[in-house]
Amino acid sequence: MKACVDLGGTKIAVSLVDAGPEMSLEQAMSALQSRRSEPTEKSGPPDTVARQVLRMLAQAAQAAGIREQDIEAVGVSSCGPFVVTGGMTEVSNPNICGGMAGPARGLPNDWVSVPLEAPLRQRFANVRVENDGVGALQAERRWGALQGVGSCAYVTWSTGIGFGLCVDGNILRGKHGNAGHAGHTFVSDSDDTLCGCGNVGDLEALAAGNAIERRFASQGYAGATALFTAARAGEPAALAITDELCRVMGRALYNLVTTLDLQRFSIGGGVFWNNRDFLLPRLQAQVLGKFPALTAGVEVVAAGLGERVGDFGALALVS
């Protein structure tokens, strides 16, 4: 039996799956049906989150009628960024760690990072912790729209913007497992919006779901859904904003093509998904045709696993 953990700023989800190294999509979907989730605990000592994960794993084992030691592998798809302490991955995310975000965020703790890999390894022999962009990428490569493509990216356009990257068949991790944080690349000088990372004017500050809310509420658009609905109805201001968002997002995709010589992008996430037919051609237009020697044949497609691609991330890490 294998255990899969999704660790996010809002909730933690755990599921067990009984599958070999060639987990099928059916097995993965069945595992998701028995998934249990809880809000992420944020009060107490810094190991609170890790203790919560361990308790949820123990409860899942009990519910499945197995012993904890029958869990042969644990895959964790976690929000980032990560820091590494004593060779072990810790999570340093501003939605969890009050000490990073500052008092304005109102988190009931002063954590700067929370341990994750070390406490899991004390209990389980085979542990793999990856950032959630990597998990989702691996899911798309295994069951979705990136199967058989050696150089590719999964893009989540959601409350935040994240990437999972694969070049020459190798999934990119980087020195601390933080590869794919390209939502924090600078792509423009056109706005001075502050990002959660503390910088001004990066991609996430300009185009993420929470940025759309913040930036355009005063123009009457409460969020991405309201904005894109108005744009679809032909409202000129909403169309202009949409085109600008796609220009910025498309620049980031183009930048990844020039940097990594990618073949295909698969895009998911809440901001994108419900308006994918409307947004996809606008994003494609920002990538294709520019510098043809690099962009010829590049494909920009919707995620094969649809709205649930993130849910499959941890499963892909143990499959």
Next chain:
Amino acid sequence: MKACVDLGGTKIAVSLVDAGPEMSLEQAMSALQSRRSEPTEKSGPPDTVARQVLRMLAQAAQAAGIREQDIEAVGVSSCGPFVVTGGMTEVSNPNICGGMAGPARGLPNDWVSVPLEAPLRQRFANVRVENDGVGALQAERRWGALQGVGSCAYVTWSTGIGFGLCVDGNILRGKHGNAGHAGHTFVSDSDDTLCGCGNVGDLEALAAGNAIERRFASQGYAGATALFTAARAGEPAALAITDELCRVMGRALYNLVTTLDLQRFSIGGGVFWNNRDFLLPRLQAQVLGKFPALTAGVEVVAAGLGERVGDFGALALVS
């Protein structure tokens, strides 16, 4: 015996080296001493360049008193970008191919790409063609400032701007071997300067050596050397331009850290090298301190192989 070819828009250089898989820096330096170079031929049919390379290899073998079939491996470090035709790498570079660059460039041919890998493989069994950023990166990893670093980049800040990228110990190639063309990433909206790639406002258009010449000649700076000399002397306008160039270049380095979670950059190239003590702290300031979870501990250093790092590129490909 192994053969090394540097193919650039201006010249082609060929050398032979008699070394095993663990070529030492001394062997590499000795091989460079016997290197022969010629201007790149640009008139005739599209296979002109490949025929020139083959002739130079034959002449090098003859001069060394060996038969061509004693050349067991050929490494080519070539300007890009590449296109792939029938599985074989061709060079599609606007300094060589008149059909790409348009009549304004005045090249005496209408080539769109020139064959390279295919004609070499007809003559030699073991051929490796990489873009020159990859060659230089491999040289820095083998003999220079990137030894033992799994996630790193070599940056050439010269007439153009190019990168070689390595993540988790794997050198990145991408679908056609064009990974590392991050000189063509968009990092700013602050200028509408046209790049040789046809786009407006990418890094190379803003900060490459030829861009510095074009952009600031009217302000009295004939090129990078004149500009940095004035900046070193404390001339306010030159200092402001230098800071802006470093801001743009530093953004590109920061973007690579967030995208690839790199540990170290090694920088070389003519624009950088003669003013490295002056430019290095300015570049470091653009990377370090921003989003500490990603940038803490990142090193930005001068190339270990100095001005000659590019020369070692093809040697590193066969070592």
